[in-house]
Amino acid sequence: MNRLTFIYLLLLGLLSCTSKNEDFSSESDNNKVIVRGYTTDADSVYFNLHEDEINNFIDISETNFFIDPYSFNIGNWKNMLKRKREITINSVHVIGNFNNFQLTDLLTKKGKIWQLSLSKADVKGKSGQFGYIVNGKYFITPFIKLIKNYKIQVIEKFSFHFINLVWLTYLFYENEQLGYTIDNDSIYFVFDPKDYVSTTDEVEGFEKIIDPSKIDQVEVTGSFSNWKKRLVLTKINDIYITTLALDSTFKNWGEFKYIINKRKWVTPPFVVTNKIGKVKNDNNFNYTFRTKNKENIRGYYLKGDSVIFEWQLEKLQLLNFYHETVVDSHKVKNLYLHGVFNTEDKENKRLMQQIGDKRFRIAYPVSSFEKGRDYTFIFYMNGALELIPPHDASNVKHSDAFAPFQTMRFNMKL
Structure with missing residues (x-):
């Protein structure tokens, strides 16, 4: 076994092993996949670490983690x-987007639970990622088996092998979206620096702190201009804004991104719901907007007593697996339909019938679906490449806010 494979397998083992003691903070939640690591009420957020939820640790003391938490040097791996048994827990801090990745005050211990209460007003942004630091230098790896709100972050890549951190994510408000609003026939792109933490500089890479006093210019670009044109926002007090008419250049949904000082691409907060990932297990996101300019149901139709799912693959249609690609970059072998209604398969997939050149179809009885219920479905090319709905589709829905990979999917409602 070579050195790189050993690193990968060792870390995979640390992340995936199961706990012998699953006595979590609530007995009734022992076997539930739920949001863990924090709770909220109207005014406060409570960061909670239960010692039984700790899997193992990563020692970050000889790295530049606190300068660049998403791509720090791994040092002597x-x-x-x-391992958990090697470390005696003497102190716990929490770190994340909300405080620019600096150590908070110490958490207080009660039994096996460490807790810190913060006012929501003191937490930067309404959503983001966080992690716990033990004894000032050990980043904890939680058991992900029963955690809904986790994010595996690639730190180092060696060919097909990865070294990862496991972050937790927080979201204070459901259906939260940022970056734009729509009013009548216009779309307003709105950039408020206090809502953001990090940028990706075209030259220097990741930067974790946005200093509003150093912003000279804010631009926006996106699918509405095929990513070829940047629009300069106007500063009004502390907020930057520009307005565009919702004309034919805007489809039913699309993507956009902000740029500071011509080269710093702004990273949307992780669990803001209106975003789409470009690379799996990476913080490379674009914002999405919804206009609903024209109803255009794609992916399925009704015919008699049947629901027909049908799709024609085109050369430049977008796909996603571990990175964004297009149909024309791959040999088309098959197309699968994924949906919870495919109960006969443990992965909820069914192979579609090919009825023409890169055209596929599958039919279900209408009686298979509950009237008025939303059904999310996905087309997978070659069993693994997820088709991203085209921007002219109106029946689209974001993946769950806490899903490990953020994307847009088709939606059906009879």
């Missing part, structure tokens, strides 16, 4: 991985 042999000394980084620490």
Whole structure:
């Protein structure tokens, strides 16, 4: 076994092993996949770490983690991985987007639970990622088996092998969206610096702090201009804004992104719901907007007593697996339909029938579906490449806010 494979397997083992003691903070939640690590009420957020939810640790003491938490140097990898039994927990801090990745005040301990209460007004942004630091230098790896709100972050890539951190995510408000509003026949792109933490500089890479005093210009670009044109926003007080008419250049949905000072691409907060990922297990997101300019149901239709799912693959249609690609970059072998209504398969997939050149179809009885219920469905090319709905589709829906991979999917409602 070579060195790189060993690193990968060792870390995979640390992330995936199961706990012998699953006595979590609530007995009734022992076997539930739920949001863990924090709770909220009207005014406060409570960061909670239960010692039984800790899997293992990664020693970050000899890295530049606190400067660049998403792509820090791994240092001497042999000394980084620490088993839970090796570490006595003397202190706990929490770190994340909400405080620019700096250590908070110490959490207080009660039994096996460490907790810190913060006012929501003191937490930067309404959503983001966080993690717990033990003894000032050990980043915890939680058991992900029963956690809904986790994000595996690639730190180092060696060919097909990865070194990862496991972050938790927080979201204060459901259906939260940022970056734009729509009013009558116009779309307003709105950039408020206080809502953001990080950017990706075209030259220098990741930067974790946005300093509003150093912003000279804010631009926006997106699918509405085929990513070829940047629009300069006007500063009004502390907010930047520009307005465009909702004409034919805007489809039913699309993507956009902000740029600071011509080269710093703004990273949307992780669990803002209106975003789409470009690379799996990476923080490369674009914002999405919804206009609903014209109803255009794609992917299925009704015929008699049947629901017909049908799709024609085109050369430049977007696909996503571990990175965004297009149909024309691959040999088309088959097309699968994924949906919870495919109960006969454990992965909820069914192979579609090919009825023409890159055209596929599958039919179901109408009686298979509940009237008025929303059904999300996905087309997978070659069993793994997820088709991203075209921007002219009106029947689209974002993946769950806490899903490990953020994307847009088709929706059906009879």
